[in-house]
Amino acid sequence: MPAIKKNMRYGHPEGHTDVCFAESGNFLVTCGSDGDIRIWESLDDDDPKSISIGEKAYSFALKNGKVVTAASNNAIQLHTFPDGEPDGILTRFTTNANHVVFNNDGTKIAAGSGDFLVKVLQVEDSSQQKTFRGHGAPVLSVSFDPKDIYIASASCDGSVRIWKITDQTCEAVLPLLEKCNDVFSAKSICRLAWQTKSGKFLAIPVGKTVHLYERDSLKNSCTLSDDFITQPVNIVAWSPCAQYLVAGSVDGCIVAWNVATKACLERIKHEKGYTICGLAWHPHMSQVAYTDNEGNLGLLEDVCQGEGKQPSAKISSSDTKDYDELFDGDGDDEDFLNGDMIGHEGAINDEDDDNFTALTGRQRNRGALFDDDDNSSDVPSLKPTGNENPEVEDDQTSSVQNFTSVASVKSSYNGPMPTLQQKPFQSGSTPVHLMHRFMVWNSVGVIRCYNDEQDNAIDVEFHDTSIHHAIHLTNTLNHTLADVSQEAVLLACESTEELASKLQCLHFSSWDTSKEWIVDMPKGENIQAICLGQGWVACATNALLLRIFSVGGVQKEMLSLFGPVVCMAGHGDQLIVVYQRGMGFDGDQCLGVQLLEMGKKKKQVLHGDPLPLSRKSYLSWLGFTAEGTPCYMDSEGIVRLLNRSLGDTWIPVCNTREHCKGKSDHYWVVGIHENPQQLRCIPCKGSRFPPTLPRPAVAVLPFNLPYCQITTEKGQMEEQYWRSQIFTNHLDYLSKHGYECDENVKSEAQKMQQELLMKMFALSCKLEREFRCMELAEFMTQPVMSLAIKYASRSKRLILAQRLSEMAQEKAAELASAEQQDDAEDEDFRRRLNAGYSRTATEWGDSRAKPVKQDQCEENNEEEEEEEEETEQEEALESNTSATNPFNKSAKSPDISKSGAILSSNQGRVNPFKVSASQKSPAIAGSSSRSTSILDNMGKFSRKPSSSGSPSTTKTDSLVIKPLAPKAKPRQGQATLFQSVQAKPAAKKTEEKITVPTPPKAAADITENKKPKTGFQLWLDENRQSILSENSMLEESEIIKEGMSRFRMLAPEERMLWTEKAKGDPSGEDGADAKKRKRQEQENLASNGCHQENTDSIVAAAKKHKPVGQSANNKLSAFAFKKD
Template sequence: MNVKKRPMRYAHTDGHTDVCYSDNGKYILTCGIDGDVRIWAGLEDDDPSSQCVGEQALTVVCKNDHYYVGTDNNNVQAYSFPGSDRDGIISRFTAAVTHIAISNDGKRIVAGSSDMEIHVSNVGTSKTTVLTGHKAPILGVALDPKDKYVASSSCDGTVRVWTIDDTQTVHSWNCVPVCNAFLAAKCLGRPSWQPKTGHYLAVPHGKEIRIYERETWNKVLSFSHDQVKQDFSISAYSPCGNYLAGCTSGGDICVWNVNLHTCVMSTRHDRGYRICGLAWNPGGNGEIAYCDVMGQLGTIEDCIPSASQDNSSVTQEKTMTVDDMIHLNPIDDDDDDDNENVISLDKIKAELSQPSFFGDNDKLSHAVADDDDDVESKISGVARIAPVCDLQPPFQPSSTPVHLQHRFMVWNSVGIVRCYSTEDENSVDVEFHDTSLHHALHINNFFKHTMATLTDEVLVLACEIQDEAPSKVVCVLLNSWDGSKEWSVDLPEGEEALAIAAGKGWLAVATDTRNLRLFTVAGTQREVVSLPGPVVCVAGHRNRLLTVFHNGMGLPGDQSLGFAVFSLGSGQLQVLTAFQPLSMTPKSTLKWAGFSDEGTPFTLDSAGIIRMFSRKSFWLPLCDTQAHCKGKSDHYFVLGISEKCQNVRCVLCKGSYYPPTTPRPAVAEISLKLPMCEATTEKSVMEERFWRLQLACSTTGDMCKMGLDSFNDKDALDRSIKETVIKLFALACRSGFEYRAVEICDLMPSHHVVQLAMKYASKLGKMNLADKVAEVATRKVDEREQGFQNDQVDNIYTLRYASDMESRFLPSRSMSLEESSSTYGTKVNHLLENATNASTESESLLLAATKQKKCEAQTEIKPLMSLGQKRLNPFKKSVARVESSRGLANLDALYAQQKSDKNKCNSILEQPPPPQKTKIKQTTLSALKPADSPAVRTTAKKLPTFFEWYEKEKDALAEEFPDLSASELSRQGMKRFKGSIQSDTQVPVTNSSAESQTPVPETKKRKSEEESGLHEENPPKKTITSSSSKLMAFAFKKS
């Protein structure tokens, strides 16, 4: 359709300008930043009447014989039309009035101001209703034709719908770019009601105008244009309600037929200036008047088809619907059973999925053809269209919106990238937290980059398609050894970059064609991945890449997002987590996505919930940032997350989602916390701490497997977990919940902790509970042994911590393991031997404890109690220190004795029957550690254990050695028991081992015949040999 665009002319000085028509459409009224209101008798009027109303006039509206002006005098002033005489003040504010709307009858006026208030005034009664709730200056207002609702847009980024009677907000949308002043706003976001009925509300939303249904506020349609590159700023329904006009901040003006859902006119400002005023001629001639920010006035004629063209197009559409489309998609005859002469257009449209028709009727009626009415003359709305969910646009994590003049392009743990896009400057500043990594950078933003990502290797910048220039990606190398500083690449024609990310040795670019392009940091192109949906954001960490994309159409108000995690290590691309849905809070959007310092994926939605993707492939909430905000409109801007420190690094934004660049905001830390029920109780606090530490321990364990030095962190987390679970067990015991206490034992990380719980239950006198706990400990020991047999690789990995755990709970036993392990040749055999001994000792602990409870009469064995009380070598005497002072005098003899002991141990290990091998190990450990408690002594399956043997031989030993103490008597019994075991197994030995063992029975025979005085001399010699053997072994290793 050919439109007549009249040349623009000067109307006011540079700045915001507004325009409106008189009721008859003969006059055009304009106001500008110069404070004047001019009345034009057409665009070619060279002598318009002018009236000075203040220093600045920001808005004007005309109705009947008055026009109303909003000025910087903070009031709405009424003037007569066309005489321009003052006729009173309608409403007063505390800041400049920014926009005015008036009802059809002229009795009610709505005005918005920079003081964030909206006044609804009755001209006849002078009664004013105040609407408060916006957090920034008002940009535009629109009054419902039925005087029930008011729609408003604000600098706080929202468009709200208010009820006039109760002054409450019934619905709101976040669709306006955030700014801090009316004159600084590039997009006004002014809504418009459908005339007469007000059944639909048009709201600018990015690069489209969306139509929402009254009462339900569901989106039913959206209008856009392929040539539009900037956001729509103003929407306006035509007086008849069949057409909708919209203008953008880039100078585009479009007109759509809302019935046919087609664009009938599109034009652009000659110089691309922002349109700040738009009005339809109420005469219905299809004329539109508009103003730009340079104070110029222009008109466009014939924006809508003539009546004959419009009727013919509608007739053709209806004829096509009734005659031709039935053949394309036949309709079931059952639909017209009630009346064969009735043709229902809404049923036909529903079958063919045609757009809705928006008529002037308040109800969506059916078009019925009969003998008296022509079907072609009664077109009204038909089938309703299902609400469409608004797809979230792509964004860069830890960045602020693009429309801001001063913004953060990225703020992470490496540094801060700021962008300044003003009329005087367009540059990018890079600041590093660690100046030793690289000095600060200042880059002229010639390509108008809007995206950035920063690592310790590269700075990556990307821009969108601009006019005829393609989308470009620029990579600045920070630590290049060959002297090259940067490289760039142009994306294919028609492909635009939407999100970028970088990691260790790679960078990724997600485009609007659903391609994920990978590059090396030096510029080599890698794989190109096709994403299953439009990208939302991407994030990188070391060799991992997180992608978030739209996974389909979600429920009304919800976003259906999916994600995937890739691995880019070793030059190959692999999928770590397959494409699957992303968990989010209902009715929310994604605000941040990335990795923690340890490499775990995290997300933040608009509801303030931070979620973590655990190592077991499920999402769980870890923090509610809104719970830490004092105001409802406050939010936290996430910078990074640390699982080691269990906190979130973020910036508090008061009244907004994003922080300002100046002054530099302070970084705060929020502790991670699982959302437990009854979170303030002692039980819930410890449960939350336990599970949160479990997650951190799992992450740290994976880092250790990857070769990262995190063993100290894992040890600290293990200690914290054990302390917390023991406290939970104690709380359950004190509260009388023994069943719960046994359940807590199942959650304990090892059988050693279960043994501590068993001792605690025994001290409280809860013997039934102690028996149940002992069963749990036995089961954990069996599971541990089975795990060692099935997975030796994991065994070797986890044994890094096994020695620390044993030294923490069984220090003397851990020392004996170190001594016995010195006889093995390789490190792996040493670890496996320690694991076998540890599992055997754990089993003996449980068996001994069970025997103590069953045989209460035998629990008064004094040697065993004294051994249990002294864990740290009770047989060590002061004489040993004097003897050890002789030091290296007997190194040759000691070396020979150590060699014989090694040969003896090797000969024992070569025994083929497994039970005998186990017995030998138990005997060796008992010989090295006679000071262990009775619960630590090992048992055998076929041969009697020392515990059973000592019970039988105790009286005989006491008669044979009446002068020995309880500890010395048990020590003498241990020697006898070792001798009997060795004779029963009949282990073949070499000459050297036989010679080394020869003095042992002689010593026993001499002790059986001599008095206790000789007995006191021999034990120190044995102690000397033990300590000196250690010294000799150390000297041998060093040589």
């Protein structure tokens, strides 16, 4: 099984970095170019302890609770471990010391410096030191013989020297390296190493290989190499069992060999190819720590664990696997290289070590479980004890055979391993164990917690001080959870032996004097997550309950969660909860999400759907955008947003790790905005969260969807288009929920989207991708599609233009049908809504009916006033109508004949904005069937003139109106009024023959007393019985209200028929309407200064005409069309 590579993390600034394990294996220790030694509890330790030793640290070694360092002050210093207290200076050089090491028992140290010297001295008595001279260049590295007989050193002069410590003589000079002038110009720092325990071999990095020199003969015994290594080897390190050798190269390759078999067991490549400058084996486990020259720290697990593991022929693999599953996880820390411990206790001599097969695992004693198995044999326990079996001690050969057979029994578990479930956390907070921490940081404010010997307090700070001033609280209840909104501050604490878990709310926006309330949870129930919304607060407990309160403290709904809560957040009336859906495997979390709307219409949007996360990651932040869209970020830095337009799915919108400079750098999210598109976060150097002091600065990151070929023009435009689509979805959501949205924002976004579509269309045309052009045209609006058709035509792509034209027609048809369907749905909704009205006579029902009745009365009064004024106009022209017989077919008046010709069926209402290309008569212009304007078709709804002898007339489908002379003249005036210059001659001839006599006063009084009914009143009179048949207990006001509801549900054409029927009542409405239009024509022509002939006729008519009321003139003048 290959080694597992953990993600590297930031350890020190750029420069040479060294690493080692503490003797207990509980700590990782590093030093770097920042002059600090850092003590890490694990690779995930975000708060390591630092010991400052100087401006720069070049090397260090750890043994027996002492740390020896080589710093930039040219001194070899000693510190205590892990306290880091200075313990004196052992020696000094004239220049920097490049490497320092302890001997096997920690009583001596050796150091090599840039002044060509190597020194060996006693730790307890630094005055006893020995200096080794002979190198002609700076010393790169030194290594102690485990038996304290020899010391080896490598230098920039290209040689490796082996010294005898006692008499300070050079035993051998090996010219193996390339020469250079300085350590910084050396291709390799040549970190050589003696084999642990026996010291039988000296491993020397030479080019792309590792040479092994025997201790006794000082000759090259063998060479370890692999094609995976492409650059010079920089450092080597022996395993504690002395069976394996690991090497790191300049190009970031890490390779491990079995020295006995010379087989390459592991090949690992650095993520970014940085130079490996530090390697260290864990003293008890199969772990290797490594560092690079960029200051990053990494860890390899299960190194060389796949060596020599074969299934046993005497114990069935199924039984072994079942047994391993029973005790999975027991004693994992002791599984590494225990065979070597047994071999050492069995007094196996050093000569046999090289031929001894490595034992890489500890076999459990299965003898008691497999005693009844016919195919099994008794397996002795391998746990080393103080008293070994004398027979085993005497017979070393059989002991080794037993060990080998037992080691081959162990089988590895190849199935998926369960992942440790993520613990609950508060979004926007830092770890609880810190003395100074952020309890929450969001778009409203910041809550800090200080818990030290001097103070235990909570500070609340608002970004906008107009919301509230800063608040300082004494944390007497030891609150660990907090949230803040524009209404309140919410705090929560865990339970203790004496006190229950409490939820405390500081409702600072309350208008009364009591601004604080506290709720105790039931016994044994702890609050694990809290959040604030608009008018409500929520808390989730370990009892799998979600409790909701009003912001004033009233207990509201309560629901059960599907699993333990992980995090939750609130915004407005939205509540999002993330919980554990089950057990994850292979490092993946199994989380579920619920999205609830807590408004008046409560509903569940997401019903416990799985929450997408990156591989081997966990949830690190959960919240909402400033516009109310749910979003979250995982530990891999991927920010995802809820895409409401695609069935409430999640889409990644940003990868914060792409903006990080170092591997261990992260961004801590504090807020997200969709307009403008901003991700507000705090950069954290070498950590996942920021410190409280100094106050961290907020950075803004852009969004970028992970589309393919983002470096090309096509990919960039596609990414911009869909990003704009996604980040404008909130406008539709807010408008549906009754919020006012800025239409300019939406229009600008749509404009940009259409521009991008047109650019992509043009690019596809250039690439001769016509089918792709059609796909892009599906997203275009009608104006942009017209532009695309023109572009395709000018590009001589006629087939594409034809297909685009067909698509445009199809879209227009679909749009029309969609509008009709929407109208039908609206009418159906109104019908269902009105069907739900209560018809019981209640006090509230009467109060609702009164405004309806009042509005109806007001409408009737307005219509009556207009009808009275129009009646006056009709009486004013009554004498003129008596002078001409409208039914005389032999009438020779040219005016009457022209009027009849002008009034074709669709000439009643003429398009006021239509201008003909040539001089046409009004009849031709009015009857043109090719007009596409909607205003030209309005004549089909015009009122048909009624004769003076019939009380009412009904609308017919005929498009021919009989040439009734008195009615034709005002219609001709209307046509002339709204027609362009071409229609003026016909109007002038008509006006010359018009005489307006003064109407009798008595006739005007009679007309004013008439109050005709409206279309609704006529409809109500006819349908009153049907309404009462359904409910005979209705009062008059309720009948009117029910009638209005039904009348509004009628089709617009049917309502128009009833209105025209009311206008056709014998009150002379239609005639009055015609006279009113004639008055409008006269006033319009007079105001525009037409020809003198028209002016004289109008003035003459005005002298004979008795003026109507001032109010009627004012209202009629409002309808006059004035050409500016």
